[in-house]
Amino acid sequence: MNLLLISCQLILTVVFLVSAIFKVRDIDTFAGRVRPALPSRVARHSYSVGVLVVFLEFATVVLLLFVPYVGFLESAVLLIAFTVHLVRVIRSGVQVPCGCAGSSEAPTSRVHVVRNLLLLVMAVTGSSLSALAVGHLQLNHLVLLGPATIIGLGILYLQELTDLLKGGILL
Structure with missing residues (x-):
């Protein structure tokens, strides 16, 4: 149970951290990618929405x-x-890149929705397990940081990995 909790914690941490870093590197592009799906009265404030998203991440x-x-x-x-x-x-x-990881050019697709649902399952699992657990940074966190980083980046870039595998020999 403890390893599952720490895995969820670190994977989500990596996903949100990398996503926020890439968005903040080019906030104007991210704001432009957010604009098409915003209600018209909010779309003109897409830059502020972008900054808010980065802050929240x-x-x-x-x-x-x-x-x-x-x-x-x-x-x-x-x-x-x-x-x-x-x-x-x-x-x-509208064919617009997701912007989920900031600079990705992959158009928004159902793969992005599936990715978010997987991450949502981790968030719900983590919140359930963390309600039962007590403790702070431990050796387990350091041991799982490497695998959690790889898994988190794999989930964050699921669309790009799917495209890569489709173009290769695996799919």
């Missing part, structure tokens, strides 16, 4: 590391909001 990282239960809950709320946004983009028919 960095806050989620801090919470996941220091107040895991709250971090998992915030992760779940953000993932639900992001998934609703992705579904709106897909339904609109």
